[in-house]
C-alpha cells in the first residue's frame with residue numbers, strides 16, 4: 536500500500552489497518568486522521584509523534600501502560616496482539632528457558648515498582664540478551680528521563696509497524 540492508497544481509505548478502514556500502530560491506543564490514529572491527506576509515510580509518522588508529544592504526562596504514561604510486558608503472562612497465555620507477538624518472537628522472548636522467564640519477570644516487576652509503568656523497548660531492534668541488559672541499566676535512570684526514553688521506544692515500535700503496513704518490503708531497522 537502506498538501513501539495515496541492510505542489517503543483513499545475510509546476512516547473505518549484506516550482505523551482497522553492502523554489502529555494498533557501504537558499498542559492498544561486506536562485513539563491516536565483516530566485523532567491524526569484529521570490531517571489527511573498525508574504527504575508521505577514520514578508525514579503520517581510525524582503527526583503521530585507530534586500528537587504523543589502534545590499529551591500531558593498522564594497521557595504518555597497511559598500509552599506506556601497499554602504495552603504488555605516482554606516475556607509476560609500475556610505471551611505465555613497467547614493473549615498478545617499479533618504485532619506484539621511477532622515482535623517478542625523476533626527478539627527471542629518466545630524461546631526463553633524457564634529461569635530466563637523468571638529473571639525477566641522479576642526485572643519487569645522491579646521496574647514497574649520503581650517507575651509506575653512497564654518497561655518498554657522496541658523489541659525488533661535488539662535481541663533478548665541486549666534487552667535484558669538494557670532493562671537493568673534503565674532501572675538506574677530517573678523517572679522523567681525514563682518516561683521520555685520509553686516514549687521514544689514507543690515511536691520506534693510505531694515506525695516499524697507503519698513500515699510493515701505501508702511499504703511492501705519493510706526493513707527491520709530504523
Ligand SMILES: NC(=O)N[C@H]1NC(=O)NC1=O
Nearest residue numbers: 603619622655656657658
Ligand atoms: N514492553 C514492551 O516493550 N513491549 C513491546 N515492545 C515491542 O517491541 N513490542 C511490545 O509489545
